[in-house]
Amino acid sequence: MAMEFSNSVCYGLKLxxxxxxxxxxxxxxxxxxxxxxxxxxxxxxxxxxxVETASYMPAAPMVYAxxxxxxxxxxxxxxxxxxxxxxxxxxxxxIPLHMHGVAMEIESFLDTAFVAVSGTWRxxxxxxxxxxxxxxxxxxxxxxxxxxxxxxxxxxxxxAQLVTMEDMEDVEKVPKVEDGRFLKGQIYTLxxxxxxxxSTLSVKINWSQKLAYNDGQFCLNVPFSFPAYxxxxxxxxxxxxxxxxxxxxxxxxxxxxxxxxxPLKELKRQDGKLSFLYEAQVPTWSSSDFSFSYTxxxxxxxxxxxxxxxxxxxxDQRETFCFYLFPGNIQSRKAMKLLAKTIDSIPLxxxxxDGAVEDEKxxxxxxxxxxxxxxxICPRISTFGIGxxxxxxxxxxxAHIGRGHYDAAYDADTINFRMQRLFASASSVILANIKxxxxxxxxxxxxxxxxxxxxSSRSPLIVSGRYDGGFPxxxxxxxxxxxxNNFVIELKVQRAKDVPLxxxxxxxxxxxxxxxxxxxxxxxxxEKVAKISIQTGVPCEYTRMILVQTDKGTKAPDPSLxxxxxxxxxxxxxxxxxxxxxxxxxxxxVGFGNLTxxxxxxxxxxxxxxxxxxxxxxxxxxxxxxxxxxxxFCCMCCIQACSYVNNQCAVxxxxxxxxxxxxxxxxxxxxxxxxx
Numbered sequence: 196m197a198m199e200f201s202n203s204v205c206y207g208l209k210l211x212x213x214x215x216x217x218x219x220x221x222x223x224x225x226x227x228x229x230x231x232x233x234x235x236x237x238x239x240x241x242x243x244x245x246v247e248t249a250s251y252m253p254a255a256p257m258v259y260a261x262x263x264x265x266x267x268x269x270x271x272x273x274x275x276x277x278x279x280x281x282x283x284x285x286x287x288x289x290i291p292l293h294m295h296g297v298a299m300e301i302e303s304f305l306d307t308a309f310v311a312v313s314g315t316w317r318x319x320x321x322x323x324x325x326x327x328x329x330x331x332x333x334x335x336x337x338x339x340x341x342x343x344x345x346x347x348x349x350x351x352x353x354x355a356q357l358v359t360m361e362d363m364e365d366v367e368k369v370p371k372v373e374d375g376r377f378l379k380g381q382i383y384t385l386x387x388x389x390x391x392x393x394s395t396l397s398v399k400i401n402w403s404q405k406l407a408y409n410d411g412q413f414c415l416n417v418p419f420s421f422p423a424y425x426x427x428x429x430x431x432x433x434x435x436x437x438x439x440x441x442x443x444x445x446x447x448x449x450x451x452x453x454x455x456x457x458p459l460k461e462l463k464r465q466d467g468k469l470s471f472l473y474e475a476q477v478p479t480w481s482s483s484d485f486s487f488s489y490t491x492x493x494x495x496x497x498x499x500x501x502x503x504x505x506x507x508x509x510x511d512q513r514e515t516f517c518f519y520l521f522p523g524n525i526q527s528r529k530a531m532k533l534l535a536k537t538i539d540s541i542p543l544x545x546x547x548x549d550g551a552v553e554d555e556k557x558x559x560x561x562x563x564x565x566x567x568x569x570x571x572i573c574p575r576i577s578t579f580g581i582g583x584x585x586x587x588x589x590x591x592x593x594a595h596i597g598r599g600h601y602d603a604a605y606d607a608d609t610i611n612f613r614m615q616r617l618f619a620s621a622s623s624v625i626l627a628n629i630k631x632x633x634x635x636x637x638x639x640x641x642x643x644x645x646x647x648x649x650x651s652s653r654s655p656l657i658v659s660g661r662y663d664g665g666f667p668x669x670x671x672x673x674x675x676x677x678x679x680n681n682f683v684i685e686l687k688v689q690r691a692k693d694v695p696l697x698x699x700x701x702x703x704x705x706x707x708x709x710x711x712x713x714x715x716x717x718x719x720x721x722e723k724v725a726k727i728s729i730q731t732g733v734p735c736e737y738t739r740m741i742l743v744q745t746d747k748g749t750k751a752p753d754p755s756l757x758x759x760x761x762x763x764x765x766x767x768x769x770x771x772x773x774x775x776x777x778x779x780x781x782x783x784x785v786g787f788g789n790l791t792x793x794x795x796x797x798x799x800x801x802x803x804x805x806x807x808x809x810x811x812x813x814x815x816x817x818x819x820x821x822x823x824x825x826x827x828f829c830c831m832c833c834i835q836a837c838s839y840v841n842n843q844c845a846v847x848x849x850x851x852x853x854x855x856x857x858x859x860x861x862x863x864x865x866x867x868x869x870x871x
Contacts, residue, residue, distance in 0.1 A: 375780030586788030
């Protein structure tokens with residue numbers, strides 16, 4: 196799927212050379228971006244593939260014109276003569292739209308960042324009076340979760356909403372326009388239909404992602420690298436970009452920022468809080484990702500406990516707490532002692548897999564029974580999943596049971612880095628057998644995760660949950676240090692006044708409860724996860740995201756009333772009378788593995804979406820039947836030749852081009868476009 200997307204962008208850039216910008220304005224050069232992998236990491240036969248595919252993957256929010264018909268490509272402001280092109284582009288070409296403005300707002304709390312990118316893109320490549328679909332690509336950072344999309348164009352607006360699977364079943368008879376899928380890793384794409392040539396799309400995208408932790412400092416990296424070909428072409432077009440960053444560590448301790456990729460201006464500094472702004476008129480859009488890192492003044496263990504009351508409409512009226520423990524910047528602490536070959540050492544087990552097996556639940560239950568036997572030293576189990584065929588919730592659950600770490604790689608080029616990071620975290624334990632002794636008097640307690648993992652020098656410890664009863668003023672944490680001495684620390688409890696714990700903890704709670712629901716197979720837990728998802732706006736396996744369309748002058752539906760509207764089938768009546776108004780996006784979860792693909796040893800990405808367009812099916816069928824002919828014969832874009840021969844010959848060549856288009860020789864026409 197990623198290769199198909201990149202090839203479509205490559206074809207789209209060649210096709211964009213048809214656009215005429217004026218007498219004294221030659222077409223801008225189309226640059227081939229640098230490879231995402233070094234040449235030494237691939238064979239000679241792979242090098243060309245890397246250039247043509249990986250280099251065109253989006254590294255920042257982007258919008259593309261979806262062009263199945265090359266004939267419509269032209270400047271909507273300055274119509275020009277274009278040679279006629281027969282046939283269709285299968286798959287459709289993707290022409291990156293020119294970006295006319297971009298702003299990014301980032302709020303960081305504890306180890307989670309919330310990112311909002313807003314920008315405007317113009318359909319500069321489709322002639323006036325014609326329409327095309329526009330595809331939005333959203334690359335997200337570490338463990339990214341898409342939270343929302345808002346689009347305004349041509350008097351229409353689209354807003355993302357989450358609905359439960361039960362609500363989807365209520366409207367199963369309603370015609371659904373389905374779109375939205377992951378290209379690779381953390382890149383999600385969705386489509387806005389029927390946009391007029393020359394229109395401007397205003398897009399706002401929200402997602403959450405994790406901060407990395409290394410050498411005592413938190414590191415934030417947000418995709419914000421725009422290719423040169425999205426810069427608008429013209430001397431008088433201004434380009435202004437803006438980045439706003441707010442950091443709230445939640446600790447109350449002094450924060451020292453150590454690195455920033457963009458020239459940030461510090462606006463405010465308080466205990467545990469920082470605020471920055473970057474705003475500038477630029478000659479070209481940002482060509483590097485936004486990165487920021489900070490550390491604390493403490494050089495030893497430190498932590499705290501945050502409490503927060505439920506909001507008025509929360510379905511769970513229990514209090515929320517969050518306990519955090521940071522290792523600090525301790526370069527000399529000798530961590531491997533816990534893993535030394537002594538009688539008190541902690542054995543480590545690593546499970547690495549790229550597929551699913553049938554007895555995963557039994558494996559988890561066996562480990563639970565083993566831990567209940569109260570062995571003096573329990574092994575730590577860390578898990579690593581490769582690709583989408585393995586059951587990532589099984590791997591997460593097994594890591595939680597074994598007090599280890601979990602990580603995953605969905606792309607081949609990230610396996611090495613992520614696996615080394617997992618090994619480093621698991622082997623850098625500095626505090627083990629951690630217990631919270633002062634919470635036993637609570638009326639009820641739900642802990643995430645249920646088994647407190649070890650504290651690693653490469654990863655801070657954050658444990659959260661819900662409770663009833665009187666929470667103590669201090670919490671005593673005990674454990675075993677690397678030198679086998681006992682460790683005890685009392686953490687101060689305080690109210691989280693300006694840290695939105697519900698948003699920060701939502702992804703954790705959803706993932707852990709989903710893994711528990713998978714293990715137990717209970718409908719009640721699935722419904723609970725769906726409620727949390729709807730309430731917090733964080734997608735899960737039991738909800739789906741839709742883009743709700745409203746026309747200019749009409750009021751967008753209240754999200755709290757949207758669920759009831761679905762249940763009463765009001766949407767069905769509206770759709771039947773006015774046609775489909777909503778876009779049902781593809782799933783945003785990772786799924787529960789694929790036993791069939793694992794058993795058949797299918798290569799990653801083998802499963803593809805089936806086309807529903809009869810014309811596409813016809814062209815693909817013809818291509819399969821006539822592949823040998825297509826390999827030996829090509830129209831070679833006889834369109835240009837028609838202008839140099841007599842009328843009768845031109846007619847014959849034109850008819851020949853139309854016939855050959857049925858065997859997908861239209862791809863050759865892209866080469867013609869590169870000559871104009």
